[in-house]
Every structure is written in C-alpha cells, then in structure tokens.
Amino acid sequence: CFCLQMGWDLMAAQGMLFPNFYTANPLCSPSRAALLTGRLPVRNGFYTTNAHARNAYTPQEIVGGISPDEILLPQLLKKKDYVSKIIGKWHLGHRTQYLPLKHGFDEWFGSPNCHFGPYNNSVCPNIPVYNNSEMKGRYYEEFEINVKTGIQPHPNLFEGLDFISQQAVAQRPFFLYWAPDATHAPVYASKCFLGKSQRGRYGDAMMELDDSIGQILAHLVSLGIHNNTLVFFTSDNGAAVMYGPLQSGSNGPFLCGKETTFEGGMREPAIAWWPGRIPAGTVSYQLGSGMDLFSTSLSVAGIHPPDDRVIDGLDLSPVLFNNSLLDRPIFYYRGNQMMAVRIGQYKAHYWTWSNSWEEFNKGINFCPGQEVPGVTTHTQEEHTMQPLIFHLGQDPGERYPISVESKEYRDVLRQVTAVVEQHQTDLIPGMPQLNMCDLAVMSPPGCEQLGKCLKPPEPNPWKCDWPHYLVSYP
C-alpha cells in the first residue's frame, strides 16, 4: 500500500479553511438535494409532511425522488460544455426517472443509496451499483463489502482519477461530484487501511478518505490543471454518533450529531483549494453552506443561476478570492420545521429536539454522553415566543443559553426576529417528495440486464413513517 495520508492538512495548507460551514440539513438525502439545487430542502421538496420536524431520506422503499422541476448544477454547467460525473452515493431517488443521468450528469459510477446491508435478498434486495445507466451488480454480492476483512477496494477513487485524466487530456471543462460513503455505517476501509488508524474502523475509513483527497490533489497537480480547478471538500451531515464506538464518528466540541439541528448535526469540515486563486493557508470565518457550492460553481463557470426561483446558495467567490465576509443567516431545518437560525456568532433555537423518549428508551441516542437540560430535549419543545440563544463563539457546545433578561439577548432577538420573519414570509414550500413509500419500488431499473431481478410485490403505497432506526453493527 502506498499511502499519502495528508489530504486534508495539505489541502488546508494550500487553501482556505472554513470553520463556520454548514450543511443545509442534518441528513444525507435532503442535504445532497440542497447541494445540487442550491435550495433548501423545504423549497426543493426533499422533506416530508407526514410528521412534524421529521427528517426524511430515500430508502429503498421510497416512491419519490428529486423533482423534475428542480434544476441541478450539472444541468446548468452544460451551458458551458462541462462534462459532469458523479462517483459514489446519489441518494436523490432510485427509480428510473430520478437517477443522475436524468438530471444532468453525463456519467455515474456508484449507487442510488448507501451500502446498507447485507440484506437477505429474498425479501429486501441489496443496493445496486451502476456504471452509467447499466446496473453492474449489488453491494455485498458483486461489489463485496466486508467490514471485518476490509477487502472492498476503496470506493471509486480510481474512477475519479481516471475521469479527471480523460477531461484533462481532452481539455474539456469538468465537474466531478465525488461522493464516497465508506464513513457511513456500516463503516469500512480497504485492506490497505484496515486497522491502521488509532481510531478503530471509523478512523481507518477517515484515514483512507484523507489519503484519497491527497491523491486527487496530487493528480490535479501532476496533470498541470491545479491552477484551473476549484476543489471543495465538505460533508453532507455531522458525524453519526448513535451507532456505538465502532461505527460512530466524533463532532469534537459540538453538541450531538447527525439527525439533529445542534452544531454536531450540521457544522461541517470545509476546505476550498485552488492554487493561484485562493490564498494558501487562510481561514475564513464566513458563514457558509453546502448550497453555496451550487452558486459558487456557477459563478466560477460564468453561468447565471436560474432567475425563476429562490436560490439559497451564496456565491462565495468574493470570500475565496478576496477574503470578504458576506452577511447571511444559516437556517437549521429538520424536515418541514425551521428549528434554529444563526446570524453572526449567535444561534437561536426556535424548536429543540433530539429524539423521542420512546426511541431513546430503545437505545437510540443522538447525543451519547451529552445532555444539556432544556436543550437536548426528548420532547419537541417550542421556543418560538422566546428562542434559546447561544453565542457559538464563546459557547460552541451550546451549553449556556444567554439570559433572556440581558440586553445582549434582547438585541440579538431583535435582529434574529427580523431575519426569521423575512424568511418565513417569503417561503413557499415545494411539494414534499418524500411522503410515500411502497415495497413495489424496491427493485431497481437495470436488474434485468444482470438477470438479478427480484419479483416485486404488488403496489401498496403507504405514508412513510420515518422512524429513527436502531441499527446494530458489529
């Protein structure tokens, strides 16, 4: 094994680090839909109205997917002849009409969902893996994943490097959306990295990811296109901390993790790299969002964003190239509910919730080892009349609500109220796409080619109930 193991450090040393960067949602599917549309899930439809403040995503039984009315980044990039590829997890719907090649991508190697499993394929099929529109097999079958022996080769790094090479040689502009999911439970790493970190299997997967970042950057340099390429690293949600020690990440000083609107659920690592354009070794305190990648990419490519809809993403070019600071709020949504908002250093919680007592008592814990009374509540608590306000600079762990009797509280509340009222007045929610489930949709397009179709049951749709699952991994 040849391991660089210095992707992130190198990227930060040569680029710009964003300690105040957020995902648009604390769960994968809505976060990714927002990344590619530049719009909050509540606008682009990646949410459910089946229950209040309930995250939804695209499991195998989901009927919906990304709406045909949404315009995705690769569709817009075509205006300037960009070739677009997604490698890895898609997660915007797995039925024919929702797949990446129907939404602007020219190429795809990966799967519509995570590598959950292995499943008993007589009842629930394993997740398919595609090369473009061709189904090449399934995880745990043709695409082996063995979390104990780690013999799964690293997810698609080489397809990524190869794609970059091809475009460089052809001198074509390109967009690579590299979306590995090895750090998603069940976490795995290739043999080369398994057992190599100090941090168990999760650390092994992180080490491999770090190495891959380094390889991608080195590849760009070796092709001589580094001065012409914007690379951005970030994540689609905070580390999951509910899977026990082997499968959970860590959100460091932040509260809770994935699924929640506390900082641990939505604050993300983020680094931008573009040698010669972005000043090396810099730190920007800009409040950023994954949705900004949509707007920034368009700006860099010289393409106007759509003007017939609200775009939540911000063009970060002035930040990247001139170290400007742009004033903007960050909204924290959980499903259909705006739970919190951040302006400047202040975050106001309008609703708090970790998960229900019922789920918590079954052992599902979104905040293991952490508890802030009145904040990490197990009932959905409304604070709209008197939001809980934290100063995230002085109190990154959201442990000390600012006294409602202080001048500081009143001043912040006044500012926050104006921002929230504006947001809610202007907001026209999109049609929710994640309300219906049906076991009949679990057999994906393409299985015929492989002779691996499973006879689907008769259609029998129901309103998805979106439980927070207790998943037990080795």
Next chain:
Amino acid sequence: CFCLQMGWDLMAAQGMLFPNFYTANPLCSPSRAALLTGRLPVRNGFYTTNAHARNAYTPQEIVGGISPDEILLPQLLKKKDYVSKIIGKWHLGHRTQYLPLKHGFDEWFGSPNCHFGPYNNSVCPNIPVYNNSEMKGRYYEEFEINVKTGIQPHPNLFEGLDFISQQAVAQRPFFLYWAPDATHAPVYASKCFLGKSQRGRYGDAMMELDDSIGQILAHLVSLGIHNNTLVFFTSDNGAAVMYGPLQSGSNGPFLCGKETTFEGGMREPAIAWWPGRIPAGTVSYQLGSGMDLFSTSLSVAGIHPPDDRVIDGLDLSPVLFNNSLLDRPIFYYRGNQMMAVRIGQYKAHYWTWSNSWEEFNKGINFCPGQEVPGVTTHTQEEHTMQPLIFHLGQDPGERYPISVESKEYRDVLRQVTAVVEQHQTDLIPGMPQLNMCDLAVMSPPGCEQLGKCLKPPEPNPWKCDWPHYLVSYP
C-alpha cells in the same frame, strides 16, 4: 499590535505533535511539582491525605510547599552550568523556603500563585509579584489586571525573550520555564488581543498565547540558536470547564475537564520543537507525560538523573530523535488515589468521580453538558474488582465501557492488573505536604520592602478541607 498568531501551527509543522500526552495530575500545583521533579505527586508529596481522592494545591493559606528533599530540574541542570529562569506562575508554595530561587532557579519573574482576585486586601491580600527575591507589587494593584479592558500587558513574554537573548549573547546554556497563566480564570488578554478572537475572552487569551509561542520560536531563530534548543509546549491540566461560557475552555471530544481523571482533565496538547534534531511535521503516538520533560531535559543536557529515588518521567529522546515508541503506563491520580491507568489504547478506571452531589447541586459542574451514566459519577465509585475499561482510540470520549464478558476485556484486565499491582507494590508515598492551612502564612516574604505588609493573624493552623469552589466571574 503586531501579531504572528501562528505559534502552535508553526511549531507542529516544524516539530513533533503528541496527541497522547498527559499531565501527571489534573490540577495545577501537583502537576507542576511533578514536571519539575519527574515524580508523581504521590511520591513528591504534592497531595493531601485529609480526604480521599481530593486534589490539593497551594492557595494563599497553605502552610506547605515543595519538600526540601525533592530535587528539581534546575538544580540538576547546574551540573552543566545551565542558567535557569522561571517566568510566571510557580505554585509550589509561597513561603520563603519554598520559592523558586531556593530550589535551583537563578531568576524569577512572576508570582507564587495564580492571579486570582481582586481581593479585599484588608482581609485577604492580593497575590504578590516578584522579580527574583524582590517583591515588586501585587496583582490588581501595581500589576493591573482588568479582564474587561484587558490593559494588563502580556505576562512576561518580553522578560522571556530578554532572558533568551542574554544567554545567547553570553553563550550560556539555559533553561527557561515559561509559565503564563492568562488562560486561568479570571481569564484575560492584553488590549492587543481583547475581542479579537471568535471564542470570547478565553479565545483572546489563547490567541495571545499562540502569538507568544510564535514570537519565542522566531526569537530563537533570529538569535541563531534554534538548532541548539529544545522547546516543549504543554499544559498543566485539561481546560477548566466549570466556570461558565466566558471563563471556560474546551476539551474537544474528551470527557469533562480540570480536576477530573477523565481524558478532559489530563490529556494535554503537546508539541516538541528542535529544528535539525526533531523531524518536522511528525506525529508521535507515544504515551507521554509532563514528567518526561524532567528526564528528557536531563538526557539532552547529558546529566544523570538522581539514582536514590523513583523517577516516573521517561527519557523521550528515542521518541523525539528516532520516532521510537516506548512501552509505559500512564497513571491518573486524584489526590492520594490512583483513579485510572492507561496502557496502549486502553484505559481502566479503578475509581470514578466528578464531584459530590452537594457541590454539583450548588452549580459546580466539572462536566457541563456531558454525562456518561456510571462513569461521570457524583459519588466516589470504586471499581477495583472490575474496572471500567475503555478503548481510547475507538472511544476517545469514554462513553462505551468494554463489556466485562468480552475476551477483549479479560485480556486487557490481565495486562492492566499486572501493571497496577507492580505500581502499588513499589509505591512508597512521600510525606503529604498539602495537609495544613493557616491564615497566618498569607503575608508573603518581601512585602516589607514595599511597605505593603498586612498584619497577619496569630498562627491558627487547621487541616485544609479542599472544597471545590464555586467562583463566579464576569
């Protein structure tokens, strides 16, 4: 203001980072006594037997201090003609016989205690500040500290730089123990840094400390002695987290903070720097201790450690210069009780305690926002028959005790038991120096010169009761 603000990053980039480095004790005085003697507090006497597992230190009413039987690093360095200076907080006793110049230091600028205060000096005098044996004034009086306006100049950085210059010019070998305490509550920063960080006043103080580190390194380089100087940065305990948002630090992913034997109380940042000798940009997973600085410094200076006593410090030279890994345990003591031990990645808790319910109910919280049932206990819980064992790699937050029924547990327990039995068999506790308090000792030597003595009360010693104080800061 001219601010480099890149001390630690630069130091790590040019040196060796230790993510598994510990202090010998979760409280200041014992930790510093251990640093300078290379011996656990339970050996060098910096503990109390007045109560079980109770941390003790050297407040103004303490009768004791560092024992004359202990041999401190600067005393030994004299064998090779080193000049030694301490700048900042001493904390090994404030009566005449305990002061730094009586224990091997040639120079001192600083105070015997922290900058607690301001005090009403008719009852409790403010802490004195010395230049060598001369008392120059007191904090909050001649040495102004104003945590709101930050007009206190940075603690003694320039004395440090000046001392280095003098020794470089004279070509004398030197030992500088630079012990600033601006990050100790009440936290302060100089005007240049106040309000400059994203992290409140604590962040301002950290930013200034970072800047100072950078200035010291730059100074060594400018004097041309960087290839001849070992610099080590570490802390005497984990960040205090009990003082509310403005005065508390953060221990990131680690559990609890100062005063406790959880990782947040004793795992420390640590960087070694010696251009040309220590390989740049390296990370060592060596289990290290502040006490190792004693042994390593002697080794580097070519001086044999005392052979008439147990030295707990390890000579880290093979680690620093050859990236070796040395097998050794880390013992976590709280007062007179070994609470836990770490071997390799495993930590076994023999006793757990945060603080008493009585104190906790008064608002004294050593683990705010954190709670691990059965681990962060508010009663002193003995686990000596069946220690709680954690894998600190997979579980740095000490949240998931390894099942006592697993083979892993049995294997680790066997190893840990052997180490602990050996330790306890060999251990001869030193005479406890921190048992007696007396208000009559609060007036320090040197006040006469300034005409600032306060009439001390008649001697009336009592057994110190070592409460965990609730201190309220603005």
